[in-house]
Amino acid sequence: MGKAFDIMLIFEFIPTLIHYLGVTLQILAVSIILGFVLGIAAAIPRLYKIPLLNQLVILYVSFIRGTPILIQLFLVFYGLPALLMLLFSIDITRMEAIYFVIITYAISNGAGFSEIFRAAIRAVDYGQTEAAFSVGMTSRQNFFRIVLPQAVRIAFPNMANSVIGSLKDTSLAFTIGVMDMMGRGDTLIAATAHALEVYLSLSIIYYIVVLLFEKIFSKLEKYFNRYQKADVTAVA
């Protein structure tokens, strides 16, 4: 058991922990960007029904959906070095843990995003594509000028939810030894035995960051919806 509860410790812990918020946000930002690219790449075979790739993406998405992120993290952490060694004799066992975390979250986000994009692109009224063709646009021009901007609006609320979920998921990174906020919290507990105060401090920080994100996202959403009469929520 820990020591007696001391609320003042929270004020002491928060500044120490917040120091590591940067690492958390870094993991989040990079894995979101990579996930975004992966998500678009994975949505394309689904939208255009490219044989084989389509089935592969379906499997990928359902596997990610059907397994806990913590296990995915361990699979990447232990599996990726083994795989690379086996296939290319590349040794990455000494790569920093944070990269495994980023890879895992990128793969996980990519699966979620691909489904969100797919649904959003499908949801854009096909009549507008026909109108774009009728004024002489190419498929590519139609995609980038007409479909994508509207798909982004439709996808946005779901994307925002994913980002927030992902932010909270980064708290698992410490399990493979990454020194993010959680990691630092872990060491604080070991040093002070004030586990409750550490977890309270952490929840305060996560909560405030999530509230901030939500605020920003709702502003952005208003901007995206400026041409919408009534709020149309996504289909995904």
Add this chain to the structure above:
Amino acid sequence: MIYLKGIKKSFNQLPVLKGINLKIEKGEVVTILGPSGSGKTTLLRCLNFLEKPNAGLVQIGNIIVDAEKATKKEMLAIRKQSAMVFQHYNLFAHKTVVENVMEGLIVAKKVKKKDARQQSERVLDKVGLSDKLDHYPSQLSGGQQQRVGIARALALNPEVILFDEPTSALDPELVGDVLSVIKSIAQEGITMVVVTHEMSFAREVSNRVLFMDEGVIVEEGTPLEIFHAAKEERTRRFLQRISGETYFLPLKEQVN
């Protein structure tokens, strides 16, 4: 000039156009009449390759495409010869009124943005929407949206404008406005092909009326010939049914 030869189109083995031949001179206003499902929309969409005909030749202006061998590039080229006004307007929802009209000019015709804006404003003035330039489609009535659709087509200055039932999705009180805009551009000598159920438009504005049924052009002629001296039984029956409906409308309204 538009020239169609042997246009055939099937959906899932079901023939919808059974070999359409048609020639339309520059400046002609042609209306297409016919019962629902007779292939009118499909014919219009074959003209700009929104549907690719299974066989036949399509010529608009100086572009000729053999449908069977049509490449993407050819389809794009022939599309640029025409513009279309849709039944459900199909405006770009994320763009303002003036941007909707500018879009084709900038992207397909490579007009400079500033010039495109000027041209678009001029055309929007013509359809009576000068005061709505920066509105989004969702902020407009159906009639206003359709006038944007007409402006979008008109701005491209195409060889031909294709209208697919441009007023049939509108509330009755808004039909008149849109029809009078279409009439006024018809009088400017722009070639138009109009699918419509508005008999007054067919009668008063068009140079030629086609009657389609079951994937063929059953009969064609001047409005006078078609409305007063139709040779084909099918044409006469159709016109009788339609005019029956329109005679009833004012009565119904009086009752209400």
